[in-house]
Amino acid sequence: xxxxxxxxxxxxxxxxxxxxxxxxxxxxxxxxxxxxxxxxxxxxxxxxxxxxxxxxxxxxxxxxxxxxxxxxxxxxxxxxxxxxxxxxxxxxxxxxxxxxxxxxxxxxxxxxxxxxxxxxxxxxxxxxxxxxxxxxxxxxxxxxxxxxxxxxxxxxxxxxxxxx
Amino acid sequence: xxxxxxxxxxxxxxxxxxxxxxxxxxxxxxxxxxxxxxxxxxxxxxxxxxxxxxxxxxxxxxxxxxxxxxxxxxxxxxxxxxxxxxxxxxxxxxxxxxxxxxxxxxxxxxxxxxxxxxxxxxxxxxxxxxxxxxxxxxxxxxxxxxxxxxxxxxxxxxxxxxxx
Numbered sequence: 001x002x003x004x005x006x007x008x009x010x011x012x013x014x015x016x017x018x019x020x021x022x023x024x025x026x027x028x029x030x031x032x033x034x035x036x037x038x039x040x041x042x043x044x045x046x047x048x049x050x051x052x053x054x055x056x057x058x059x060x061x062x063x064x065x066x067x068x069x070x071x072x073x074x075x076x077x078x079x080x081x082x083x084x085x086x087x088x089x090x091x092x093x094x095x096x097x098x099x100x101x102x103x104x105x106x107x108x109x110x111x112x113x114x115x116x117x118x119x120x121x122x123x124x125x126x127x128x129x130x131x132x133x134x135x136x137x138x139x140x141x142x143x144x145x146x147x148x149x150x151x152x153x154x155x156x157x158x159x160x161x162x163x164x
Numbered sequence: 165x166x167x168x169x170x171x172x173x174x175x176x177x178x179x180x181x182x183x184x185x186x187x188x189x190x191x192x193x194x195x196x197x198x199x200x201x202x203x204x205x206x207x208x209x210x211x212x213x214x215x216x217x218x219x220x221x222x223x224x225x226x227x228x229x230x231x232x233x234x235x236x237x238x239x240x241x242x243x244x245x246x247x248x249x250x251x252x253x254x255x256x257x258x259x260x261x262x263x264x265x266x267x268x269x270x271x272x273x274x275x276x277x278x279x280x281x282x283x284x285x286x287x288x289x290x291x292x293x294x295x296x297x298x299x300x301x302x303x304x305x306x307x308x309x310x311x312x313x314x315x316x317x318x319x320x321x322x323x324x325x326x327x328x
Contacts, residue, residue: 029311034198140304143316153313
């Protein structure tokens with residue numbers, strides 16, 4: 001059994017607006033990061049691809065450049081807010097942050113490789129069939145395609161579960 | 165950031181004959197279990213369901229009771245061998261072992277719940293399309309269906325990766 005304190009691990013944690021994501025980060029901080037470790041947490045927020053907005057602008061009238069800029073600003077504000085909240089949770093641990101655009105599945109896999117991560121931690125949006133069918137596939141896709149170990153953390157359903 | 169040393173976690177690690185499984189256990193020991201923790205590792209080996217042998221015995225001639233007993237003994241020997249090898253890897257950590265019969269996907273999910281596990285660690289057999297299509301689904305299924313966090317560990321492809 002090795003002593004994790006001596007290693008410098010790079011752990012990517014995906015963050016988003018959801019409670020599941022917050023829980024995954026919290027679980028990771030409590031269970032994976034030891035208090036005297038040299039780990040670096042890389043908080044990764046993936047914005048939807050800009051192309052989504054462009055595609056909605058099919059008519060050429062609905063979305064002016066102003067509206068596009070407003071939506072872009074809103075999207076960036078959300079990203080910053082999520083990143084800031086996540087950073088505040090990470091006391092006494094080295095943190096880097098990244099905001100990227102694109103399809104979450106592709107971007108996460110690419111960034112894990114690019115950042116030379118030792119581990120990927122993700123929340124799982126596991127409630128509701130539609131939600132699971134769509135969002136579940138992000139963690140499935142990443143678990144199958146990234147080379148490093150992947151930790152998928154589910155948010156307990158009830159408050160009593162949360163205390164475990 | 166909590167200190168993991170004080171918590172008593174129950175971590176289920178699935179083990180089988182594969183190199184991937186050995187790597188997953190090794191990674192878990194090095195990266196998840198801290199040297200002064202009170203964690204208990206629950207090594208779980210799932211044997212194929214006995215029904216598989218019975219189903220092969222369609223003719224009533226091919227497999228006598230003797231052959232069935234021999235196959236059963238062989239299967240148990242493999243299970244014991246895997247469990248013993250896995251136990252030898254776990255120095256200075258509390259270990260419990262379980263051997264169960266059935267479909268790995270169902271059994272793992274059931275046992276994680278029954279054993280009240282805080283985390284499930286699995287190897288991923290990720291090489292080759294056929295193998296992935298079949299074996300990959302075990303980790304996918306478990307990641308989607310168990311309530312606790314799931315760590316999927318891949319074996320690095322090349323020796324140079326293994327040193328990371």
